[in-house]
Amino acid sequence: MHRAWEDELLSSPEARQLVELHTADVAQLAIKEAPKASHKRNWNSIKNNISAMVTLYDRGGWYGQVVIEADHDVRHAMLQEEGWRDRHGRRHPGRLYLKAALERARIE
Template identity: 45%
Template structure:
């Protein structure tokens, strides 16, 4: 039997046809994706280490986590950019750990991984 798009038997979801693709590109969907992305970025900012900045806080990790939303194909996608500023502290070194010039190992804090694991759907 042939597959029917609308009906009670053999339903298939094809995003290139019908109302689904129009809904995925709607302003309401963009607002929903932007809200979810901003909420996740806010949780990452809250979990990020502040750092010892004596003169200015402009280069701290907390000031360099930004959410963005853009259209990719037929849907809206949210991104979180960390360290857009090249003079900022190295967020990924703080995340995974590093060795200083004298050779001592500094363990990672895994603050980004922790936020993502809390937001994971099982």
């Protein structure tokens, strides 16, 4: 057995399929848990701005990530996650929907 067997395994097409599967699961959970203001599906709603992406690193294998609001005109998803202070100084707690999605997708 040669030393780079892990690199070959992690960059294989089968590994990509597994990473895509689990990344899509986390993205679906994040979309499901995302707060909604109304029943309309506006261009700037949080659910419309969550997507999954899988990329290949040089030697590290496949890497999956859930991208939230790639459009720079939409910035409220992280405010909903972590909370914010309004103009009067009142604290609005975060909803922690992304953390909940990651916890539900966790394998123990």
